[in-house]
Structure formats: structure tokens, C-alpha cells
Amino acid sequence: MDSFKLSLLGSFQVTLDGEVVTAFRSDKVRALLAYLAVEANRPHRRDMLATLLWGKSDEESARASLRVSLSNLRKALRPLTKGETGDPPLHITRQTAQFNDQDPAVWVDVAAFTAHIKATETHPHQDLTHCLVCMRRLAQAVALYRGEFLAGLAMAGSPGFDEWRTVQQERYHQHVLAALDTLTAHHLASGDDEQAQAYARRQLTLTPWREEAHRQLMRALARRGQRAAALAQYQECRRTLADELGVTPTPETRALYEAIESGAIAEGAWQRTEEEPASSPPHNLPPQTTPFIGREEELRQLHRRLLDGAYPLVTLAGAGGVGKTRLALAAAEQIVRYFPDGVWFVPLAGVTETDTAESLPDAIASAIAAALDFTFTGQRAPTAQLLDYLREKTLLLLLDNFEHLLAAADFILEIVNTAPGVTLLVTTRERLNFQAEYVMRVEGLPVPASAEEEGAAQFSSVRLFVERAERTPAGFTLTGAELPHIIQVCRFVAGLPLGIELAASWIPDHTCAEIVQAMQESVDFL
Secondary structure (H helix, E strand, O other): OOOEEEEOEOOOEEEEOOEEOOOOOOHHHHHHHHHHHHOOOOOEEHHHHHHHHOOOOOHHHHHHHHHHHHHHHHHHOHHHOOOOOOOOOEEEOOOEEEEOOOOOOEEEHHHHHHHHHHHHHHOOOOOHHHOHHHHHHHHHHHHHOOOOEOOOOOOOOOHHHHHHHHHHHHHHHHHHHHHHHHHHHHHHHOOOHHHHHHHHHHHHHHOOOOHHHHHHHHHHHHHOOOHHHHHHHHHHHHHHHHHHHOOOOOHHHHHHHHHHHHOOOOOOOOOOOOOOOOOOOOEOOOOOOOOOOOOHHHHHHHHHHHOOOOOOEEEEEOOOOOOHHHHHHHHHHHOHHHOOOOEEEEEOOOOOOOOOOOOHHHHHHHHHHHHHOOOOOOOOOHHHHHHHHHOOOOEEEEEEOOHHHHHHOHHHHHHHHHOOOEEEEEEEOOOOOOOOEEEEEOOOOOOOOOOOOOOHHHOHHHHHHHHHHHOOOOOOOOOOOOHHHHHHHHHHOOOOHHHHHHHHOOOOOOOHHHHHHHHHHOHHHO
């Protein structure tokens, strides 16, 4: 069978190898296929199907209509069979009809949606909100929900089907609301207020009077410094509850409004919730002896991506010395508590590119195992043993300096596909070139155009130079006379942190002006 996809969440659609199938004679034919696909666990008698869809017609007319509809389905789906021996997605006999949902080429969105939801209910975790495996599944589930089940399907004379459709609509509606609520809570707890806003707004699009979503949105807006918008959201909540339900906001919602109005919840406010884990999971992140400066927006973006189930592989790509490793470590330090099985730094500089293409994956697996303190046993390949170990783990692997191992990048994709709870953060000069990869380009730090530019001394490139210069034995004090020369240094190295730090290290022996002159004469000075 060719690839067959049936979408029912939102408007009805059937595709075959990406091409939309339109040869359905009526909405009742579409409804018949939808019913059989959703209730695919058993065969259905023809007389029951006739009553379900043509219940207001006499028995003979209903049966005749069913025969015509089944014939239309056969013709419409005939391209799905391979010659005369292929199995169509429908098995039709003289007495029954059943949808074949066991073929791997058959995909139905409601089945995939339900599978993602059920997987989160059976997955072993201490707390759903902090389980990244389940957050990925919920994110995939809500992405499938394009709208109300069988939206826009016109049915007349089918009270039995209408009742069944209403039950299904409510079922999927409640499931997606619960998933969105959990995802919103997860992103609020992890500090990603932007993503929390998006999920809260989607809840309100589906159910405008959902007071919990109004509160979530108010909190996310307030923490991002949008106090006026948060207060306005309360007024919107109050009006909607009055218009739709004839009630007023609960004391909890009013208390949140008052806290925002008084400034008790302000931009950047961070409070540990009862759901947040109190203890920190294990990690091997190397301690940093100097403060991390700048990159605030990159850190926010990394924080958001690494805790979003839709991004299992994040790559920081950029030139040598641009600060990829420090950025990755700074981001990893912020989110250790969200990975129950730990955050693990894996330096790969020692894995040599002289290894054969066949041995490179095992060499990478050995480096990862060393960081995890995992010991290989027996004769099985290291890659296979590591994949088995990672399969049920929820952890972050920071793979540092991968650029010389791109020939073995397929092993990274194997980890992504095998271990749904593992998030990979890779630093490299060149991207891995996978569809599953989210690439962040890391550039030099911003440099002011001149010393006269407003806030020039607060640019991260200047602050980095000053901080590192202050640590030298001679010490350093920023003055208006020195600022133009520091800006010249930062501009000369294009904002590269390594170049800035090397230049600052010469402060005990040279003035800033002398450092600029030496760099202009020869870059080897650094």
C-alpha cells in the first residue's frame, strides 16, 4: 500500500503519497470512512452502518445508500492497492466493513493524537509537568489538533452519527485542553514565558471562558514585563465569564490580579512552585572560574528550545573562539533541574578524526559513556549498548567540539530516534545537516559603533574586555579615554570573545592604545 493519511481533526482530508484524494461523492461517504477509521478495532455490520448514517430513511433505502457509499469508497481508494493483490485500507464483505489500521502505511491523525496522550498516562515519571519525554509527546499531540473533529461536515438525517460525532468532538476537545494546560504549566515552571503565552492563548481560542488559562496568561505577561497587558487580560477574563457563564472571577484570579497590580509579580519574577523539583539532578558540568557575560537573548532562546519537546537536537554553530562552549555551559547550568537523569558534558576534542569511519561512532559512544560513568560489558558494540542505556533516560548531553566528527553524525541521529527522553546540545563549527536539528548560529558579541553611542560601555563586548582586564595583576579601571581604544580592539576581532580575552590579558604590559597599535601592526600579537 502507498502512504495513506486520513485527517479528521479539523476538516476531513485524505492524502495518498501527499496528493489529496477528492473522489468522494458526498459528506456521508466521508463520514462513513471517518467512523470506520475511528472505530477500527472491530468489524461493523452493514445494517448498523446503514442505520447510523441513514437512520431517517426506510431500511431498504438506507441499505441501498450504504451499498452506493461503500462502492464509492472502493473506487476512491482504489489507487491505494498495488495491482490486484494489494490490501486496501478497508476490508468489506457482504455482511461487514472494517478499516485496516494495522498497516504501517496507514496513518490516521486521531489515532496518532490518542497514542501520544495515552503514552503520557503510562510513562513512568515523578511529575508529568517536568517530564520532557511526555512534554514532547503532548507537543506533538496538540500540533495534530487542527480544529474540531470533522469540522464543517454537513450531515442530514443522521441523528445516530451526529450523536457519535458530538461525543468524539468533546473527547478530543477535552484531551487537547488538558495537554495545552500541562504544556503551559511546564513552560511557566521552566521560565519560558513566551511559549507559555502561546499555549495559554491557544487554550482561550478553544475555550474563551477557561479561567485557568487566563491566569496562566496573566502570569506569563507580567513576568515578561507586560504589566498593562496582564491587567487587561484580567478584564477580558471578567467580561468573558460574565457574558458566557454569568459568573465573576474566582478569588484565586482576583488575588493574582491584585498581585500584578501592586507589583508583587513583576518582570523576571521567579518563584519556585510546589511542582518544581527541590533537589538538583546529577551533572558533571565543569565549574567556570570567570563570569559569563552577555548573550542574554541567546540564553533565553536556548532555554526555550532545550525545554521544548519539539527540539531534541540543538546545535550551536560558529567559528572557533566565538564562545559556543561557554554559551552551552551557561544554558545547561540553568536547566539541570529539569533533567531527572542529569546533564552531562562530553568533550570530544580527544576523539581523533584519524579513526576510521566505522570506528568513529564507537569512539563517540565511549566518550559519552565516560561522561555518564557507564561501563560497557560483553561483546556487543559500544553504540548498541549506549543506545539501550539511553532509551529510558531523561537527560541532556552536551557534545562539545563535534566539527571533526561529522562523518559519524548519523550516530547522533540514532540517539534522537532511539531515546525520546534525551536532549542533545552540540557545539560545532559546521552544522550536522539533519531535519531534526535546530541550528543556532553563534556570532561575535555586539560592538558599539563608537564611544559616543548611547550605552557604549554596557555593550557585552566592552564589558567582557573590562571584566577580564580587571582580573589581571595590574588591575584596570574604565575611563572615557580608554573606551574608544577598547571599542577598536573589540571591532578588530569582530566581537570574538577569545580575541577580546587575549587582548585584555596584555593590560599589565600595555595601555589600551598600545594594544590597538600592536594588533594593527600584526594580529600575531594576540
